[in-house]
Amino acid sequence: MKFLNASDESGLREECGVIGVFLKDEEKDAVPLIYRGLLSLQHRGQESAGIAAAKNKVIELRKGMGLVSEVFGQASLENVKGSAAIGHVRYSTAGASIIDNAQPFVSRFKLGSIAVAHNGTLTNADVVRELLEDSGIGFTSSSDSEVIINLIAKNYRKGLERALTDTIQFIKGSYALVVLTDDALVAARDPNGIRPLCLGALGDRGWIVASESCAIDEAGGALLRDVEPGEVVIINGEGLHSFTFSEKTTRAVCAFEFVYFARPDSIIDKVDVYGARIRAGKILARESPAPADLVIGVPDSGVPAAIGYGQALGVPYGLGIVKNKYIGRTFISPSQALREKAVLTKHNVIASEVRGKRVVIIDDSIVRGTTSKRLVAILRGAGAKEVHMRVCSPPVCCPCYFGIDTPHRKDLISNGASVQRVCQSIGADSLAFISVEGLLESLDGGPEAGYCLGCFTGEYPIPVPGEG
Ligand code: SF4
Known part of the structure; x- marks a missing residue:
């Protein structure tokens, strides 16, 4: 196959x-x-x-x-x-x-x-x-x-x-x-x-x-x-x-639906997506607090987690990044050059909001690292004093076989790389991902809950030829 x-x-x-x-x-x-x-x-x-x-x-x-x-x-x-x-x-x-x-x-x-x-x-x-x-x-x-x-x-x-x-x-x-x-x-x-x-x-x-x-x-x-x-x-x-x-x-509902794909006003398997994202931000703050003057979220799915992160640490949340909604999602653009161009066109920084501040930026995931690297660079370019990145999904290190387009394993920035190495590669002052346990806690689905975490753990709910 x-x-x-x-x-x-x-x-x-x-x-x-x-x-x-x-x-x-x-x-x-x-x-x-x-x-x-x-x-x-x-x-x-x-x-x-x-x-x-x-x-x-x-x-x-x-x-x-x-x-x-x-x-x-x-x-x-x-x-x-x-x-x-x-x-x-x-x-x-x-x-x-x-x-x-x-x-x-x-x-x-x-x-x-x-x-x-x-x-x-x-x-x-x-x-x-x-x-x-x-x-x-x-x-x-x-x-x-x-x-x-x-x-x-x-x-x-x-x-x-x-x-x-x-x-x-x-x-x-x-x-x-x-x-x-x-x-x-x-x-x-x-x-x-x-x-x-x-x-x-x-x-x-x-x-x-x-x-x-x-x-x-x-x-x-x-x-x-x-x-x-x-x-x-x-x-x-x-x-x-x-x-x-x-x-x-x-039950093994795709955990990524809650992190990234679904709309925040949806309820999936009894879990409200917006609430799960807020909780993920709070848990991320507990697990990996960053020294910051301002919390910003990468629109759209990073925003609720950024609000939760800011609430948990008592750090103000601000709108530091604006997204052009009329450009498709970047991780599927066919070439690296096009992807980098798309990221440039897709996001802009509100310089007056971030200038001179220690900024913590919250994103839903890091897949290839293209978006994160550009965001860190444009925040620094706009005068941010420090840029700390926090991610409300664990590192994506394995492909999905169940309906989500993911890059080849070798193109996943977290495949085989330490968090420190990924941090260097995207140019942030610090980087941390939510833990798998933290993600599950954020989903709070009650005793019936069960989630697919395959792209984070490599353990899939259905046998996949060529995988473990
Ligand atoms: S492997 Fe990842 S993206 Fe695919 S269904 Fe499982 S959690 Fe969702």
């Missing part, structure tokens, strides 16, 4: 967002709610967007490259309607920016139609793809989602529930799935619940499922609960029912 990552030109893995809406009244249109939900999931993927909707037993699909607002103008929204619908936003590097990989995927076959949107990565996609190809099934993309839809379609003659069970028992890896049939909406989460997926109610009008609760809020719904690890939820004209397809599940 071959794993690909951000700097591999031949294929990519991505972080995505999914959403599904089922309205009880067949005359109502779910698509405007999907559109609004996708707008609020835009941070999970900016490369492509798509919506599939079911009306009168026909599934219509619209998808395209770009932001949700670019793909769906008023005219294109008019062209896709239905009382049940799913949507997807996708994120990857430039090399994979092709419409073939945009989601949802739709399959029309003798017994009906289905559409699938997926967030995650299958660790056995190559094997399943080969088996399907051997049985005469063709593929039009390199997406894992097409593997899933073809498996469901192959088993569909057994009935929806059985087709889903058989499919899900065949696939391995991480997945938050939404599936649309002619008359039902399905949501499913992998046995470890690595990628988030939650369920909400739209009053008495119907139901909504989404990667993050911020999309439920945006659609005017109320968060009911998370889709449990290993659970399949089926919603149709008869109501909602669910079953668990996996006998023994160990």
Whole structure:
């Protein structure tokens, strides 16, 4: 099996967002709610967007490259309607920016139609793809989602529930799935619940499922609960029912969702993301206090932790760095030169705020080190007397195999390097990361909680070929 990552030109893995809406009244249109939900999931993927909707037993699909607002103008929204619908936003590097990989995927076959949107990565996609190809099934993309839809379609003659069970028992890896049939909406989460997926109610009008609760809020719904690890939820004209397809599940929610990916107004597996980031800052202050006159956060996800850090130490928090929000996340830019340029364009310092001060700067993570190095340099350039860096995730030293694009192991600055060495490399006066125990404490998920920490520890919740 071959794993690909951000700097591999031949294929990519991505972080995505999914959403599904089922309205009880067949005359109502779910698509405007999907559109609004996708707008609020835009941070999970900016490369492509798509919506599939079911009306009168026909599934219509619209998808395209770009932001949700670019793909769906008023005219294109008019062209896709239905009382049940799913949507997807996708994120990857430039090399994979092709419409073939945009989601949802739709399959029309003798017994009906289905559409699938997926967030995650299958660790056995190559094997399943080969088996399907051997049985005469063709593929039009390199997406894992097409593997899933073809498996469901192959088993569909057994009935929806059985087709889903058989499919899900065949696939391995991480997945938050939404599936649309002619008359039902399905949501499913992998046995470890690595990628988030939650369920909400739209009053008495119907139901909504989404990667993050911020999309439920945006659609005017109320968060009911998370889709449990290993659970399949089926919603149709008869109501909602669910079953668990996996006998023994160990929750292992991606810890990085809380540190970096998710929106701060989301609640994931009962943990509010903003609160977790504030707590992480406070714990970081306890573990690694820095001598400082000012605390600043790297926008956006470093800001709540910086507020918590400042509160814990009684050091003022200030807005020292401004981010240009219209530039994509830097760690996936295809070359080092482009990444450095992107960092320059992306952040600017408010010199009057930092001049002459000992500054502690809080970031969510250090991946390649490109951003940190530039930030330290521009803070010094603006007159900061000292620059101390604190990071509210442990050192990222291993790749992710579950749906997050990470660089090659050799490009991770913390791979095989001491904290002191990383500190020298980024040019800070001091550097400290939160401990793994501190990160877990910040997540405060209660006794049911369980987290994937693979990229920090190298210990993965699912066996990964080539890893331990
Ligand atoms: S390896 Fe890291 S990024 Fe990947 S799922 Fe686990 S915690 Fe999240």
